[in-house]
Amino acid sequence: MRKLSTQDADFEQQLTELLAFETVNDPQLLHTVDDIIAQVRQHGDEVVLHLTQQFDQHPAQSMSELEIAQEDLAKAFASLDDEVKAALSTAAERVSEFHKRQVQETWEYTDALGNRLGQKVTPLDRVGIYVPGGLASYPSSVLMNAIPAKVAGVKDVIMVVPAPKGVLNPLVLAAAHLAQVDRVFTIGGAQAVAALAYGTQSIPQVDKITGPGNKYVAAAKRAVFGQVGIDMIAGPSEVLVYAEGEAADRADWLAIDLLSQAEHDRIAQAIFVTTSAEQLADVETAIDAALAELPKADIARDALRHRGALILVKDRAEGLALINRIAPEHLELSVDTPDDLIDDIRHAGAIFMGRHTPEAIGDYCAGPNHVLPTSGTARFSSPLGVYDFQKKSSLIYCSEAGSKPLAKTADILAQREDLDAHARSARYRYES
């Protein structure tokens, strides 16, 4: 595992290499995705079925076999053992509770001239949520995508999830039931994104597509952006754990938190930043010890080797600068008083404060969303939220008297922009 220090002469270059990751820049992949989208637009169901048979080895012989009935979702939930049923329900409730606080309301005010101005908030009509299949088919992802949409008031939530060889995690279906997903199709890849964006005979056209996926899904989302809304282009998952070698830190806890990121996949990124050289060494040792017991040690080891790092910083100021530079998806602050750091942290998807808040709690049931901006995009984007499923329309209602001074101002500016019809349209109002 890479060990860096901000004191290294080539630290800047090493950091740049560590963080380098570009999604979707392979021309061959882009071409394949564009082609799939064009085919789905033209031929609809037929192509979606064919590609699902081909890529997912799905045994379905007709599109109708690719839809899961509501009663099957309910059955999947009913058949869970009580412990899991309770855990999933707790998670759903907490996610719902947190997201309700994100709901935006319509507002309006009247200005000094007597004109009414405001912002009307409306849910989207219909959204598609992409849930990865195979290895990473997570019931928690269903909750994290569908619940904010439902809290926003979206009437139709259409879920797609690929089912390789026709096999699906029943917990994914149970979660869809719990989150009140309206329809579920077992399709995935660029073909699922295209089907949602343009609609087919069987699959309804949606207004926005959210949720992470592999590089084909990411490329397809970028390609259909504009036709529909999308949440973000997801890259590999990352965590940055920050500590200062305080007495209360435990190396085994820090190690397992880093590994809980690294076990996701071979390109996941786990970075440990500390002000203490001794703690850095301890955590390295603890990681090795923990790896020995980890079922997914092979994946985690690969991820740590290629994209992991242990970074020594001089002091808290350097640590904070590094955090803001990296803008991590997940940030754990393993310090006695994390509140002291918060004001100086400008960029992070989610901030896990203190030693009793491991990322794993946030992944499942703390309440905030686990779909978060990756690859430094926390510089400009936010966790998935209710705001992704609501949109705004401006409201402007001028009174006859209140309109006149504004019309005069508009007339003057329109003339300077050489827009004569604009100017006249304004003039009609104040000359009337």
Place this chain on the structure above:
Amino acid sequence: MRKLSTQDADFEQQLTELLAFETVNDPQLLHTVDDIIAQVRQHGDEVVLHLTQQFDQHPAQSMSELEIAQEDLAKAFASLDDEVKAALSTAAERVSEFHKRQVQETWEYTDALGNRLGQKVTPLDRVGIYVPGGLASYPSSVLMNAIPAKVAGVKDVIMVVPAPKGVLNPLVLAAAHLAQVDRVFTIGGAQAVAALAYGTQSIPQVDKITGPGNKYVAAAKRAVFGQVGIDMIAGPSEVLVYAEGEAADRADWLAIDLLSQAEHDRIAQAIFVTTSAEQLADVETAIDAALAELPKADIARDALRHRGALILVKDRAEGLALINRIAPEHLELSVDTPDDLIDDIRHAGAIFMGRHTPEAIGDYCAGPNHVLPTSGTARFSSPLGVYDFQKKSSLIYCSEAGSKPLAKTADILAQREDLDAHARSARYRYES
């Protein structure tokens, strides 16, 4: 100008044709844009200067000549005549006043277990605003892009505006001064977007790019999305004016409002929808009369011929359905009691209510933003706003006691997702 009625047998098909518009689907254009971006990434300033000389026929011989000094912005403002200075200042003040109400604040609550959960709101560090040059170089666009960024608290607002042959509208510079833009570069096209997204020796790298542009700009924004944030992919501007033939309607007002959209460019879209066949005919006549006096009649005539329409609907219900189907960028409700319609309007960028609220007032000085979702994207997106320049980080701070039940839930779910390190990471917290 096209005349349609919902009673026409082929109405659905005609409507689809009317609304058909796809931005950026020309492979040649995409290739050109990708190539420009790659060149700018690799060679920086040198390529930006070269392309600006080539595409804009700009006489600059060095990059430094492509930056406008702050004192030149101040001079441009100072040299305006008083009437224009006052109009621009009124507009800026009203835009600022409206947008202040969009500011989102950090919030936090403590759950029943004693865990703190919240959402931290942070402004973006640095943004780029694209202001079209040439024909459509509008001071109002500077205000509408820069003011929300400044209200959000963005420290560095970098403006780019192409200056064909080195010529710039001095009002654009004056507006940049008024809106407290931090730096202005006279560059445009895909090269300006690439320079902002990746940075060059002279041009600072930004976190997000907003503002409309031509098809090259739109394609470049799509291509750099992910590297930086973008607001939306802008299409041609549109208005839908709705009326019901009430006595207070004036055909000349309705006509000039439609023309104020049509004069923008040859692909602008102006649609009139009415429940009254008589009014439809009156408005058609009034358009012809107004065109005779319009300096930009040639552009407006072209726009109306190719993309305009007068549509007769049976009743208000049909009118509302049509509005929601079209999801217009600008919607004017020329009716006695527009409040009666608002609840049923789900999709529109901005809604201009009543007869004294022409779009022109909103374009300049009502307060709400004039950068609005086009081409039906109001189904899923919002006017440009302060929320485009702020982003959120989730906050999770579990107490030692409050962490335990959540850790237990996370453990159960992580085991079902086969994520052993997640499960252990959670278990460490509740077994401690």
